[in-house]
Amino acid sequence: MTRLAAFRALSLAIVRGFLRDRASVFFSMVFPLMFLVLFGGLLGSQGPSEVHLVQVGEVALLDEMDADARAAFDDTFEVTRSEDLAYAIAEVRRGDADVAIEMHGDTLVAHYTETDQVKAAVTQGALRAFVDGTNVAQSGEPPRFALETERVEDESLETIQFVTPGLLGWAVAMSAAFGAAATLQGWRQTKLLRRLQLAPVSTRTIVAARVAVTLGIALVQMAIFLGLGAAAFGLTLTGSWWAAVPLVVVGTLCFMAIGLLAGALARTTEGAVNAANIVVLPMAFLSGSFFDLSAAPGWLQAISNVLPLKHLNEGMLDVMVRGEGPAAVLVPMAVLAAFAVVVTLAAARIFRWETA
Amino acid sequence: MSAAIEVVDLAVSYGDVRAVDGVSLEVAEGEFVGVLGPNGAGKTTLLELVEGLRRPDAGTVRVLGQPVWPRDPRLLPRIGVQLQASSFFERLTAREQIHTFASLYGVAPARGDEWLERVGLVDKADTRVEGLSGGQAQRLSIACALVHDPELVFLDEPTAALDPQARRNLWDLLAGINDSGRTVVLTTHYMDEAEVLCDRVAVMDAGRVLSMDTPAALVRGLDAPARITVAPGQLRLDEARGLPGVADAVESPDGVVLVTRDPARVVARLAAEDRLDGVRVQTATLEDVFLDLTGREYRA
Numbered sequence: 204m205t206r207l208a209a210f211r212a213l214s215l216a217i218v219r220g221f222l223r224d225r226a227s228v229f230f231s232m233v234f235p236l237m238f239l240v241l242f243g244g245l246l247g248s249q250g251p252s253e254v255h256l257v258q259v260g261e262v263a264l265l266d267e268m269d270a271d272a273r274a275a276f277d278d279t280f281e282v283t284r285s286e287d288l289a290y291a292i293a294e295v296r297r298g299d300a301d302v303a304i305e306m307h308g309d310t311l312v313a314h315y316t317e318t319d320q321v322k323a324a325v326t327q328g329a330l331r332a333f334v335d336g337t338n339v340a341q342s343g344e345p346p347r348f349a350l351e352t353e354r355v356e357d358e359s360l361e362t363i364q365f366v367t368p369g370l371l372g373w374a375v376a377m378s379a380a381f382g383a384a385a386t387l388q389g390w391r392q393t394k395l396l397r398r399l400q401l402a403p404v405s406t407r408t409i410v411a412a413r414v415a416v417t418l419g420i421a422l423v424q425m426a427i428f429l430g431l432g433a434a435a436f437g438l439t440l441t442g443s444w445w446a447a448v449p450l451v452v453v454g455t456l457c458f459m460a461i462g463l464l465a466g467a468l469a470r471t472t473e474g475a476v477n478a479a480n481i482v483v484l485p486m487a488f489l490s491g492s493f494f495d496l497s498a499a500p501g502w503l504q505a506i507s508n509v510l511p512l513k514h515l516n517e518g519m520l521d522v523m524v525r526g527e528g529p530a531a532v533l534v535p536m537a538v539l540a541a542f543a544v545v546v547t548l549a550a551a552r553i554f555r556w557e558t559a
Numbered sequence: 560m561s562a563a564i565e566v567v568d569l570a571v572s573y574g575d576v577r578a579v580d581g582v583s584l585e586v587a588e589g590e591f592v593g594v595l596g597p598n599g600a601g602k603t604t605l606l607e608l609v610e611g612l613r614r615p616d617a618g619t620v621r622v623l624g625q626p627v628w629p630r631d632p633r634l635l636p637r638i639g640v641q642l643q644a645s646s647f648f649e650r651l652t653a654r655e656q657i658h659t660f661a662s663l664y665g666v667a668p669a670r671g672d673e674w675l676e677r678v679g680l681v682d683k684a685d686t687r688v689e690g691l692s693g694g695q696a697q698r699l700s701i702a703c704a705l706v707h708d709p710e711l712v713f714l715d716e717p718t719a720a721l722d723p724q725a726r727r728n729l730w731d732l733l734a735g736i737n738d739s740g741r742t743v744v745l746t747t748h749y750m751d752e753a754e755v756l757c758d759r760v761a762v763m764d765a766g767r768v769l770s771m772d773t774p775a776a777l778v779r780g781l782d783a784p785a786r787i788t789v790a791p792g793q794l795r796l797d798e799a800r801g802l803p804g805v806a807d808a809v810e811s812p813d814g815v816v817l818v819t820r821d822p823a824r825v826v827a828r829l830a831a832e833d834r835l836d837g838v839r840v841q842t843a844t845l846e847d848v849f850l851d852l853t854g855r856e857y858r859a
Contacts, residue, residue, distance in 0.1 A: 205665035212662030216648040216655070223650040223687075389649060397612055398646035402663045403635040556612075 209404045213412035221382070221416065231378030231420065232427070235370055238493075239428060242366040243436035254326050256280040257291040259305040264337055272336070279329050302326045364439070365495060367432040368447075368519035373483075373492035374428065375421045375451055376458040376512050380479040382417050383462030387554075388475035391466075397556065414459065421455040422448070429523075439524075446522040446529035450536055454515040457539040458483070460546035461511075467554040486512045511542040561624070563588045563711050563742040569608055569618035578604040580766035582618070586744060586759075588710075591737045593757035594746040595845065601766040602746040603643055606715050609744070610640055623711060636664055639709035643716050645696045647688040653699050654684040657706055664707035674702040678732060694725030698732065705736065712736065714745045718752060730755060750845040760845065762852055769852040774845060781851050783843035785822040789829065790814045790837030802828055813839075 221227055258265060268276065283300070285291045291303035292314050301322050302315040313330055317323050339346055390396045399409055425448070432438030462479050469475035487493065489503070490512035496504060507513045518535030521527040564586040571579045578601045586592045594602045607613045609620050611627030611634075620627045625634045647656055657671035675684055678698040683691060691699060697717050704712055717733065718726045726749075733756055737743045747753055753760045754774045761771040770777060784806060789799070791814040799808035804821040814837065819825045822840055829835050 208662050208665060212659045216651055216659045219651055219655065220649045392644075393646050393649075394642045394644045395646040395648065397607075398640065398642055399663070400612065400630070401610060401635060401638070401640045402660070403632050403665075404663050405632070 205403075206405075206408055210408050210412050210415075213404070213409060214416050217386070217413060217416045218419075221420065227378070227381065227385070230381065231374065232424065235374030235377070235424070236427065236431065238373075239367065239370050239431065239436075242370065242493075243363045243432065243438075253281040254279055254302065254322055254329070255300045256282050256326075257294060257300045257303040258282055258284050259288045259291050259303055260286060262304060262306045262311070264306070264311055264334065265304075268333075268337075272333070276329075276333060279325070302330075304330070361437075363432060363436040364524040365520070366493075367428060367436075367438050368523050369490075369492040369516050371425060371428045371451075372454070372490070372512055372516040372519060373487040374424050375455055376461075376483050376487065376515070377479075378420055378424065379417050379455045379458035380462035380465065380483050381476055382420065383413070383459040384466040384469070384475035384479040385462075385472055386413055387463055387466030388469055388472045391556070392472060414456070417459055418452055418455055421451055425451055441522070441524055441526035443527065443529040443531075444523045446532045447519045450515065450518045450522075450532040450539075453536045453539045453543070454511070457511050457515075457543040457546070460543045460550060464546050464550040464553070467550045483512075486510050489513070490516050492516060511539050514538045561588060562586065562621075563590070563623060564609060564744070565619075565621040566609060567619050569605070569615050569620060571604060571608060571613060571616045577766045579608060579615075582766075582768050584761060584768055584771055586742060588742055589737065589740045591743045591756060591758045592745070593753040593760045594744065594763055595748070595750065595753045595760050595849075596746075596763035597748055600763045602748075602763055603715055604766075605763070606713055606744070606746055610638070610713055636707060637710050639704040639707065639712040641700045641704040641712075641714045641717060643719070645688070645700055647696075647700075647703075650687055650689065652685050652687050653680050653691065653695075656688055656699060657703055660703040661706050666707045670708075671702075671706050674706050675699075678702045692725070693721050694728060697721065697725075697729060701732065701736070709741070711742045712744070714743065716746050716748070718747065718749065726752070750849070754845055762845070762849060764849075764853050770848070777845060777848045778843045781843050781848050782820075783847055783851075784818045784820050785843075786841045787817040787819060787822060787825055787829075788813050788815070788837075788839040788841070789817065789834060793834045793836055794829075804828075 265273075265276070265282070285294075285303075288303070288305060291300065294300040295303050295314055295316055298316075298318060301319070302313050304311060304313050306312070311330065311334055313326065315323055315326055387396075390399075400406075429438065429440065429444075433440070461482055462475075465478035465482065466475040469478050489496075489507050490510050491507065492512065496507055499507070514535040518532045521531035522529060562585045564584070566582055566584045569579055569582045570577065580601075582605060594605060596602050604613070608615050609622065609627065611620070611622070611630055614628055622634065623637055625631055627634065648659060651659065653675065654671070657675060658668045661668050661671040672684075675681055678701060680695060680698055680702070683695055683699075688696060688699065701714065701717060704714070714733070718729050721729065730752065733743075733745070745756065757774065759771060759773050760777060761768045762777070763769065770780075772780065788811070794815050796808055796810055796815055799805060799815045799817055802817070802825060804824040805817045805819050807818040809816050809818075817825060822842070826835075826838070826840065829838060
């Protein structure tokens with residue numbers, strides 16, 4: 204079957220050209236992964252920081268605590284000792300310590316500031332819990348009520364859970380758009396497009412080869428991102444994560460269309476790549492690829508909602524980490540497909556065979 | 560012999576520019592035809608119209624008996640094209656390049672290897688196209704155009720931007736490619752190239768074919784006198800003027816220059832008088848033809 208042979212030969216030629224282009228491999232594979240390592244590695248380890256507590260003099264409550272309780276206490280508090288109350292309070296005032304405690308008979312007195320309200324609340328709550336716990340233990344009665352905590356996803360998504368889909372969306376968008384823009388413009392400049400037009404291969408075969416390679420690259424990106432995220436940074440995917448695969452496929456088509464438009468508009472390969480960059484990079488910022496937009500002002504979110512990348516990112520977040528069912532990708536896929544069709548038609552209208 | 564190419568009243572304009580302006584020509588099967596003209600004469604546009612890459616504003620083109628517009632997939636395997644730029648896939652080696660083209664035409668890769676050998680690129684088979692010299696890239700480009708053994712091949716300025724030595728090397732290759740009865744159409748802006756390689760030459764300027772004939776006939780048709788230079792001291796000026804057939808004679812640093820329309824007779828006379836030392840005969844060239852046809856200097 205000659206058509207299949209032509210398709211295979213073209214795909215192979217495009218793959219080789221891609222893999223041998225260090226810059227495009229770097230920008231589509233290595234560069235986004237660097238961000239993943241950066242966000243996953245640095246921000247991921249940033250748990251709630253310990254509260255710095257200064258113990259002034261003897262504090263029976265702490266000194267006589269049993270080992271288990273002491274371990275739990277040390278999880279929250281980093282304890283240093285001091286004999287000078289005035290100095291300890293001065294340390295708290297300066298912000299070098301978060302709280303100073305002393306014992307007045309049976310009363311635990313805590314000196315703290317409201318500078319960091321979260322820490323102040325944690326400090327008060329934790330100390331009160333320890334005092335109450337000690338009181339219960341002293342009474343000899345077994346505790347009647349117990350507390351279990353169950354975490355609700357989303358609002359409190361761990362950093363890696365949030366950044367992996369967003370960065371993957373950006374990576375896919377970038378390589379699809381750049382690949383399409385550079386190929387169209389490069390092949391037009393060298394007249395390779397013209398040359399292929401004079402070979403007995405249909406335009407459909409040429410387009411299919413380019414699309415197949417771009418989709419392959421996107422799926423490899425996805426595999427690497429999810430694999431690295433899970434292996435190195437504790438990414439946990441939720442049940443219907445596989446629904447992100449067709450979503451990524453449609454997203455890739457959409458960004459290929461954007462790349463085609465950039466390639467059709469530009470006059471040089473560099474111009475085409477720059478045009479794709481100018482579109483994709485700000486879009487990544489506005490689509491929550493790098494940070495959560497839920498706290499952003501309403502007008503910004505309104506802009507964000509008309510950007511295709513936002514829908515790709517949200518769809519991936521829904522099925523990959525928020526635990527929603529596969530149906531959650533249907534609307535994003537429809538939006539991305541609509542973008543792809545409209546932008547491709549625009550690119551086809553603008554496209555000229557010659558650059559001059 | 561039937562016609563490989565029939566062009567009738569072909570015209571196309573870009574805005575106000577008539578790039579091809581009423582061209583009619585015929586190329587017979589097996590002919591090696593050159594389209595000669597300066598940059599901007601319309602050679603490439605004419606070629607693209609004949610290849611079926613562009614839609615003409617007026618006129619018709621038939622290639623191998625078939626109309627070229629609209630694009631006819633059955634016709635394409637029968638023609639080979641080399642476009643002006645080096646139209647290669649980025650970052651592929653010479654071998655990968657020609658194998659890719661072989662696959663596009665449904666030809667075995669071994670044919671690609673044969674062509675690499677024929678154009679002398681076996682040593683460079685594993686070199687990426689970006690690493691080839693201008694001459695090597697042109698050879699590869701020609702091999703890619705011929706890998707499927709087309710009946711008709713178009714070469715658009717294959718020797719442009721080559722140094723004189725690479726250009727002459729390429730001539731040897733080009734001279735052999737119509738040996739199997741293949742029809743070749745080549746554009747060039749080099750007069751000497753057209754004279755050496757082509758059976759017939761179409762002289763083109765400003766979108767028109769001014770004249771089309773064999774190089775010799777074009778020069779003959781010019782009816783320009785030949786110039787015979789005789790080494791200094793062989794002949795006095797008044798003697799020279801008295802020779803039968805000599806229209807005029809002038810003194811030059813190289814010797815006496817005889818202007819004649821009957822160079823054979825004059826040379827025979829000089830031979831009889833044993834005055835042939837350092838004699839040099841210059842007849843008109845295509846350059847003179849061009850000057851005569853357009854009324855202006857040739858500017859390649």
